[in-house]
Amino acid sequence: MDDAVRVLQSVRRIEQCVELYSKRLSQLHHITTPQLVALMTIAKIGPCSMSAIGKAIFVSPSTVVGIVDRLEEKGLVLRMRDTQDRRHVRVSLTSKGEQLLDQSxxxxxxxxSLALQALTNDERQSLVISLEQFAQLLEAKVPN
Known part of the structure; x- marks a missing residue:
């Protein structure tokens, strides 16, 4: 089988696993994987702009708006306008958002997570490097 086909099949398997887990998270905890990752990002970097969230989790500005809208509807984040420049909005966790992260x-x-921990440190590092290289290959621009 062609390597490109094998790579695409593996990517599709990964997508399916991520999608199924996100649905399970949504059913059990009323939050999707992208929403949870956004919450974790805000907790890690503190109150931040929408663009900072998008860059940190690799999603488009319109996707960030949708994620933050849903998190705000659930009372997990709060949008605050900059007092100096009202065009700038910062997003921060609410106490309910912090509590969800503590329990999520x-x-x-x-x-x-268990399978990853079972790998040796060298195997984990190799996997991370391979995935980063894969992402770079996908992002490569075709020369004109």
Whole structure:
């Protein structure tokens, strides 16, 4: 089988696993994986702009708006306008958002986390490097 086909099949398997886990998170905890990752990002970097969230989790500005809208509807984040420049909006966690993070499961399936921990440090590093290289290949621009 062609390597490109094998790569695409693997990517599709990964997409399916992520999608199924996100649906499970939504059913059990009323939050999707992208929403949970956005919450984790805000907790890590503190009150931040929408563009900072998008850059940190690799999603488009319109996707960030949708994620933050839903998080705000759930009372998990708060949008605050900059007092100096009202065009700038900062997003911060509410106490309810902090509480959800304290009680929430991993953003990745538990089986994945356990399997990842079972790898040696060298194997984990190799996997990370390979995935980063893969992402760079996908982002590569075709020369004119």
């Amino acid at each position: 499961p991993s953003a990745l399936p538990e089986g994945f």
